[in-house]
Amino acid sequence: MIVYLRLLSTSFGFAINALRTNKLRTALSFLGVTIGIFSIIAVLAAVDSMDKNIKSELSGFDRNMIYVFNYSFGPSEVPKWKSEQYPKMKYEEYDYLKRNLSGVEYASFNYFTKSEQMKYGSNYAEVIMRPCSSDMQYLDNVKVSNGRFFSESESVNGVPVVVIGHEVANTLFNGLNPVGQEVRLYGKRFTVIGVIEKQGSISIGGNQDESVYMPVNIMRQMYGDNSLVATTVVILKPSSGVDIKHFEDEITNKLKLFRGLKPSDEKNFFVNVFGGMLDMIEKIIGQMNVVGWIISGFSLLVGGFGIANIMFVSVKERTHLIGIQKAIGAKRRFILFQFLFEAVILSLIGGVVGIIMVWGIAVLVSNVVDFEFVLSLSNICIGLTLSAFIGVLSGYLPARSAARLDPVEAIRMGG
Structure with a gap:
C-alpha cells in the first residue's frame, strides 16, 4: 500500500513539474475545459435558480385552483381557429x-x-x-x-x-x-x-x-x-x-x-387546473436542462480533444526522459499515472476556473437584478466530477502510449 502511495505521490510531482515548466501550454490546454464547464454549470445554475424562484413564488398558491375561460394554459387538441370563436x-x-x-x-x-x-x-x-x-x-x-x-x-x-x-x-x-x-x-x-x-x-x-x-x-x-x-x-x-x-x-x-x-x-370553454400549468413549467425546465447539456457538451468535448492533443505533444517531447525513467526501473503504471495526473490536473484547473466564473456571474446577477441566481454545491460537484472525468478520458490514450514505449527505442528517439 505504501509503495502505491509513493508511486502516486511521485507521479503527481512529475505532473505538477511538467505543468509549471510549460505555463503557456497549460493555460491553452485548460481553456477549452474552462469554457465547457462554464457553459454546463452556468446552464444548470440558471435553470435551477429559475426553478427555485418559480417554486418559491408559487408556494402560496393551491395546485387545485381552476381557471375557466376561453383559453388553454397549455397545448390543446382544439384548433386555434375554433378556440378563438369560444x-x-x-x-x-x-x-x-x-x-x-x-x-x-x-x-x-x-x-x-x-x-x-x-x-x-x-x-x-x-x-x-x-x-x-x-x-x-x-x-x-x-x-x-x-x-x-x-x-x-x-x-x-x-x-x-x-x-x-x-x-x-x-x-x-x-x-x-x-x-x-x-x-x-x-x-x-x-x-x-x-x-x-x-x-x-x-x-x-x-x-x-x-x-x-x-x-x-x-x-x-x-x-x-x-x-x-x-x-x-x-x-x-x-x-x-x-x-x-x-x-x-x-x-x-x-x-x-x-x-x-x-x-x-x-x-x-377550457377548464385549466393550475397544477397542470406547474407541471408544464417543470417539463419546460427539464427540456431546457437537456438542451443546455447537449450544447455545453460540445464545448466540453472540444476541451477534451484539446487536452488530448497537448498530452500527445507532451509525450513526444519527453520521450527521451520516459526512456531513461523506464531504463532505471520505472514501471509502466508509474509512467501511466504521471501523464494521467497531468491531464486530470489540467482539466480540474479548467473546471475550477469555469466554476469561479459562474460564481462571479451569480453574485453579479443577484446584486444587479431582482433574481436570486444560485450556484449550488451539487452543481459545483458536478462541474469538478466532469472535469476529472474529461481529464481521465482525454489523458488515458496519451498516457497509455507513453507507458508502452520501449526504453531503448525511447532513448534513441528522444536523443
Missing part, C-alpha cells in the same frame, strides 16, 4: 357556478386586462390592473399590511375602492399613509383602502408590488363582459378533500347546461 365568460356564469357547484371554497370573477396609469396629485404610476371579486385575496394569497381588502358587498355593488401594491404606494405617496387617500384611475376617483405587503417581482402572474386590485363590477360597468380590452375568467378553488377530477367534470357539466349545450356536445 365565447367569453360572463358574470352570470360565475354567479351560477358559485351557487350551484358543490365543494367550492373560493370563487372569483376576474378581468385579465392591460396596465393603466394611476395618478395621485402630480405623481403617476404604471400599474397592473386586477379587477376581481373579493375572494381573490385568498386565491392570490394577498397579504394586506395596511388597511384591508374590499368586501363581497363592495365587489358586487362596484364601490370605487382599490387595494394597491407596495411599490405603487411608494411611487405615488412617498411616505404618506395611502389609506383613505383618493387616486384617479380610468378618469374616475377611487379611495385607497389597503396596501399589500412587499412581495418582490414574480415570474408568473405579474408583480404584486405593482398591482392594483379593484372590485370587478366597476370594470363591468365601464366595459361589460365582452370588452375587447380584457379577457374574463372564473377562478375557482375546491374545498380540501374534494376530488379534483370530479370537480372538473362538474364544472364542465354545469357550464354546458347553463350555455344550453347537450352533455354529448363539445364544450366551448
Whole structure:
C-alpha cells in the first residue's frame, strides 16, 4: 500500500513539474475545459435558480385552483381557429357556478386586462390592473399590511375602492399613509383602502408590488363582459378533500347546461387546473436542462480533444526522459499515472476556473437584478466530477502510449 502511495505521490510531482515548466501550454490546454464547464454549470445554475424562484413564488398558491375561460394554459387538441370563436365568460356564469357547484371554497370573477396609469396629485404610476371579486385575496394569497381588502358587498355593488401594491404606494405617496387617500384611475376617483405587503417581482402572474386590485363590477360597468380590452375568467378553488377530477367534470357539466349545450356536445370553454400549468413549467425546465447539456457538451468535448492533443505533444517531447525513467526501473503504471495526473490536473484547473466564473456571474446577477441566481454545491460537484472525468478520458490514450514505449527505442528517439 505504501509503495502505491509513493508511486502516486511521485507521479503527481512529475505532473505538477511538467505543468509549471510549460505555463503557456497549460493555460491553452485548460481553456477549452474552462469554457465547457462554464457553459454546463452556468446552464444548470440558471435553470435551477429559475426553478427555485418559480417554486418559491408559487408556494402560496393551491395546485387545485381552476381557471375557466376561453383559453388553454397549455397545448390543446382544439384548433386555434375554433378556440378563438369560444365565447367569453360572463358574470352570470360565475354567479351560477358559485351557487350551484358543490365543494367550492373560493370563487372569483376576474378581468385579465392591460396596465393603466394611476395618478395621485402630480405623481403617476404604471400599474397592473386586477379587477376581481373579493375572494381573490385568498386565491392570490394577498397579504394586506395596511388597511384591508374590499368586501363581497363592495365587489358586487362596484364601490370605487382599490387595494394597491407596495411599490405603487411608494411611487405615488412617498411616505404618506395611502389609506383613505383618493387616486384617479380610468378618469374616475377611487379611495385607497389597503396596501399589500412587499412581495418582490414574480415570474408568473405579474408583480404584486405593482398591482392594483379593484372590485370587478366597476370594470363591468365601464366595459361589460365582452370588452375587447380584457379577457374574463372564473377562478375557482375546491374545498380540501374534494376530488379534483370530479370537480372538473362538474364544472364542465354545469357550464354546458347553463350555455344550453347537450352533455354529448363539445364544450366551448377550457377548464385549466393550475397544477397542470406547474407541471408544464417543470417539463419546460427539464427540456431546457437537456438542451443546455447537449450544447455545453460540445464545448466540453472540444476541451477534451484539446487536452488530448497537448498530452500527445507532451509525450513526444519527453520521450527521451520516459526512456531513461523506464531504463532505471520505472514501471509502466508509474509512467501511466504521471501523464494521467497531468491531464486530470489540467482539466480540474479548467473546471475550477469555469466554476469561479459562474460564481462571479451569480453574485453579479443577484446584486444587479431582482433574481436570486444560485450556484449550488451539487452543481459545483458536478462541474469538478466532469472535469476529472474529461481529464481521465482525454489523458488515458496519451498516457497509455507513453507507458508502452520501449526504453531503448525511447532513448534513441528522444536523443
